[in-house]
Amino acid sequence: MPLTNAQYDQIMHEYEERRALHRQELEERQRYVYENVPGYKDLEDQTATASVTFGKRLLSGERLDRSALRQELAELARQKLLLLTEAGFSSDYLDMGYTCQDCKDTGYVGNEKCHCFKQKIIETLxxxxxxxxxxxxxxxxxxxxxxxxxxxxxxxxxxxxxxxxxxxxxxxxxxxxxxxxxxxxxxxxxxxxxxxxxxxxxxxxxxxxxxxxxxxxxxxxxxxxxxxxxxxxxxxxxxxxxxxxxxxxxxxxxxxxxxxxxxxxxxxxxxxxxxxxxxxxxxxxxxxxxxxxxxxxxxxxxxxxxxxxxxxxxxxxxxxxxxxxxx
Missing domain, CATH: 3.40.50.300 (P-loop containing nucleotide triphosphate hydrolases)
Structure with a gap:
């Protein structure tokens, strides 16, 4: 009893809604941290600026050592984590949440249907x-x-x-x-x-x-x-x-x-x-x-x-x- 196109689209729409919900939840957590953890937003901005600046310099033809960027980003990440945990938040507080960790709410692991997708098919049919x-x-x-x-x-x-x-x-x-x-x-x-x-x-x-x-x-x-x-x-x-x-x-x-x-x-x-x-x-x-x-x-x-x-x-x-x- 294969899925109809409409049934398949409905399941994929549910996955889209899941991802949208988790993105919204993450954005709310980010806003809360920005407002309540002094210095965290500045470190976020520094991280973005460092990556953009490095990219522009590469495009201009400069020969750059990528390891230097990795070290800088790692240090910024360490400082952000320190601020976060010292403020009483868990280390994964700003990680993206997923209903299914295996497929990251896409329904697929590689080219194979995830177990959660297979169960959704069963529930639908x-x-x-x-x-x-x-x-x-x-x-x-x-x-x-x-x-x-x-x-x-x-x-x-x-x-x-x-x-x-x-x-x-x-x-x-x-x-x-x-x-x-x-x-x-x-x-x-x-x-x-x-x-x-x-x-x-x-x-x-x-x-x-x-x-x-x-x-x-x-x-x-x-x-x-x-x-x-x-x-x-x-x-x-x-x-x-x-x-x-x-x-x-x-x-x-x-x-x-x-x-x-x-x-x-x-x-x-x-x-x-x-x-x-x-x-x-x-x-x-x-x-x-x-x-x-x-x-x-x-x-x-x-x-x-x-x-x-x-x-x-x-x-x-x-x-x-x-x-x-x-x-």
Missing amino acids: YDKSNLKMLTKTANFKLMSDKYYQGEDLKRFHGAVNAAEDFINNFNSDYQNLFIYGTVGTGKSFLSTCIANELLKKGHSVIYFSSTGLFELLAENSFDYRNKQELRSIYDDLYGCELLIIDDLGTERTNSFVASELFSCLNERDIRKKATIITTNLSLEELQMTYSDRIFSRVTSNYKLLKLSGQDIRKIKKIARKESEDFQ
């Missing part, structure tokens, strides 16, 4: 997945064990530890997670927390509800005019660094779904690309619902994390209702 919105409210700091007790609590802590291990070793250790259990026990929330952390680290993540994924594949599989688009979808599904399939089992299961699911899991396993699946199905129901080879692939290639306990969504809903009634 699969905006229905709502991953960007989900990750705004899902992070490990908001995760609480107060809804779990006894064996449920042990399972929760085990799942969180496994999730943190998955994140910390993502670059070096190929893992897949199968998070299953009863309704409302935090499976989707945990998977989104993982996605959030990996996005921060610059990894490409595609998130789909199971229903949304198979509907997308069906729409493009049964229309011969969409062959190129379907190939592009497969490239993204098979090639992204992390694929999350949420709520497996909520889709209308048939031979097409079973075939596509196995192909996806198998291809990603061949490429050693991590996958997270969440489901309300038990392992027995998984085997009954899908083929034996899918069951075998999951139980042999995925770390199985079970969450159980009360329906947290229901508890929170009741608490909100009681709070509203009290007010």
